[in-house]
Amino acid sequence: MNRITALRSLLPKGQVSYYKDQLLIVRGDRQFLFDSNGKKYLDFFGGIVTVSVGHCHPKVNDALKAQVDKLWHTTSIYHTEPIYEYAQKLTSKFDDPLKVVFFVNSGSEANDLALALARNYTGRFDVISMRNGYHGMTQTVLGATNLGNWKPTIPHGFNIFKTLNADPYRGIWGGANCRDGPVQVKNRPCDCSPGQCKASDKYVEQFEDMLLHDFSHSSGPAAYLAESIQGVGGTVQYPKGFLERAYKAVQKRGGVAIADEVQTGFGRLGSHFWGFQSQNAKPDIVTMAKGIGNGFPIGAVVTTKEIADPFSKSLYFNTYGGNPLASAVGKAVLEVIEEEKLQDNCAEVGDYFLKQLAALDEPAIGDVRGKGLMIGVELNEADGKPLAPAKSAAIFEETKNRGLLIGKGGIYGNVLRIKPPMCITKKDVDFAVDIIAQSIAKFK
Numbered sequence: 279m280n281r282i283t284a285l286r287s288l289l290p291k292g293q294v295s296y297y298k299d300q301l302l303i304v305r306g307d308r309q310f311l312f313d314s315n316g317k318k319y320l321d322f323f324g325g326i327v328t329v330s331v332g333h334c335h336p337k338v339n340d341a342l343k344a345q346v347d348k349l350w351h352t353t354s355i356y357h358t359e360p361i362y363e364y365a366q367k368l369t370s371k372f373d374d375p376l377k378v379v380f381f382v383n384s385g386s387e388a389n390d391l392a393l394a395l396a397r398n399y400t401g402r403f404d405v406i407s408m409r410n411g412y413h414g415m416t417q418t419v420l421g422a423t424n425l426g427n428w429k430p431t432i433p434h435g436f437n438i439f440k441t442l443n444a445d446p447y448r449g450i451w452g453g454a455n456c457r458d459g460p461v462q463v464k465n466r467p468c469d470c471s472p473g474q475c476k477a478s479d480k481y482v483e484q485f486e487d488m489l490l491h492d493f494s495h496s497s498g499p500a501a502y503l504a505e506s507i508q509g510v511g512g513t514v515q516y517p518k519g520f521l522e523r524a525y526k527a528v529q530k531r532g533g534v535a536i537a538d539e540v541q542t543g544f545g546r547l548g549s550h551f552w553g554f555q556s557q558n559a560k561p562d563i564v565t566m567a568k569g570i571g572n573g574f575p576i577g578a579v580v581t582t583k584e585i586a587d588p589f590s591k592s593l594y595f596n597t598y599g600g601n602p603l604a605s606a607v608g609k610a611v612l613e614v615i616e617e618e619k620l621q622d623n624c625a626e627v628g629d630y631f632l633k634q635l636a637a638l639d640e641p642a643i644g645d646v647r648g649k650g651l652m653i654g655v656e657l658n659e660a661d662g663k664p665l666a667p668a669k670s671a672a673i674f675e676e677t678k679n680r681g682l683l684i685g686k687g688g689i690y691g692n693v694l695r696i697k698p699p700m701c702i703t704k705k706d707v708d709f710a711v712d713i714i715a716q717s718i719a720k721f722k
C-alpha cells in the first residue's frame with residue numbers, strides 16, 4: 279500500500295479531498311509546491327488562503343528558527359517579548375477604538391470567542407449570520423456556518439438566525455455590476471443610478487425586515503457575524519454598501535458587528551488591508567486566522583476596550599494563544615507584507631488577473647468576480663444552471679494534472695476559488711489563465 283492510500287484509511291472519511299489522484303506534497307517555495315515525485319505546481323489556493331507571503335518565506339522561517347532556539351512556550355500567565363511586539367504591530371493595523379487583541383489558534387476559535395465577547399457585552403444571546411457563510415467548525419460556530427455540506431446533523435450553535443445571502447449573481451435581486459472591482463458582467467446587472475445600488479437596497483430591506491420580525495423590541499440581536507467576501511461559499515462579493523448598512527442596522531439595535539477577516543484580511547483585497555474597509559463598514563470585533571500566520575496556526579480577535587473589559591469579570595485563558603513561536607511568525611508576516619508591498623501587488627496583479635479571466639471567450643464561465651487576489655469564477659451549464667459536479671471535479675483534476683492548484687467552492691461546488699500567495703506575478707497569472715481555459719474547454 280502506498281502512503282496516500284494508507285493515509286486515507288487513517289484520516290476521517292469526510293476530510294476534504296479534491297482529487298481522484300491525491301497529492302503527496304513534500305516541499306514549498308513561495309508560490310510553488312512540489313510533490314513526492316518532484317513535480318512542480320503553481321499553488322493558486324495557498325493552503326486555502328493561508329499562505330499569504332509565500333511558502334517557506336526566508337524572513338518568516340528565520341524569525342521562527344531564531345525563536346525556536348530562544349523560547350517555545352510559557353503560557354500567557356507570563357508576558358514575553360514576542361507577544362508584546364506582535365500585539366503592538368497587529369493592533370497598529372486598526373483604527374481606534376479597535377485596540378485590544380486576544381490571541382487564539384484558529385479561525386473557528388476566533389469566531390467562537392467573538393460570539394462569547396458579543397454575548398457577554400450585550401447581555402443578549404441571539405446572533406445573525408448569512409446563508410452561504412463559513413465561520414468554522416466548533417460546535418458553537420457551526421451554528422453560524424450556513425453551507426449544508428459542512429453541517430453534521432448534531433446540535434450546534436443555538437439561537438443563530440440566518441439572513442438571505444447578498445449574492446448579486448445567484449441571489450434574487452441581481453446587482454452584479456454593483457460589486458467593487460474591475461470586472462463588469464452582462465449577467466444579472468441591476469438597473470441602478472450611480473451611488474445607489476438597488477440590489478443593495480433590497481438586501482438591506484430584507485435584513486431590516488428580519489430584525490423587525492425575529493427579535494423583540496426590547497432585546498435585539500447580540501451580534502451580526504459576516505465574512506467581508508464569502509470565501510468557502512464561492513467568493514461571493516456583496517453589492518457595494520451592503521455590509522456598511524447591515525452593520526449599522528444591527529448596531530442601531532444595540533448589537534455588535536463582527537467582521538470575519540479570516541480570508542479577506544492582510545491586504546489580499548489590494549485596495550484595503552481589511553475587507554470590511556472595502557465596504558466602508560465599521561465593525562466592533564474583527565476575527566483573523568489563516569493568512570495571519572502564513573500557515574503557522576495563529577488566530578486573533580481584535581475589539582474595543584468597551585467590549586473586552588466586561589469579559590474580564592472572569593479570567594480568560596488560552597494555553598497556546600500568542601505563544602512565542604506564533605508571535606514571532608505573526609510579526610514577521612506583517613513585516614514582509616509591508617516590506618514587499620504585497621498589498622499593492624494584490625491590487626495590481628489581481629486587477630490584471632480578473633481582466634484576463636473576464637476576457638476569456640468561454641460560455642461556461644457565468645461570472646468572474648472578486649477583488650485583488652480573492653477571485654471566483656462561477657461555471658455554468660448552457661442553460662445557466664450550475665455546472666454539474668462531475669464536470670467541475672474533472673476540471674479541478676485537469677488543472678492539477680497540468681500543474682495548477684486552485685480551490686473549489688460554492689453550494690454547488692461549481693466556483694473556482696483562486697486565492698494564491700500574495701507574491702505571485704503576472705507571468706504566473708498568464709500560465710494559470712491558459713490552464714484554466716484549456717481545462718474548462720476540455721470538460722465543460
Ligand code: PMP
Nearest residue numbers: 384385386412413414509540567
Ligand atoms: N472563517 C472563515 C471565513 C474561514 O474561511 C474559515 C476556514 N475556512 C474559518 C473561519 C475557520 O478557520 P479554521 O479552519 O482555522 O478554524
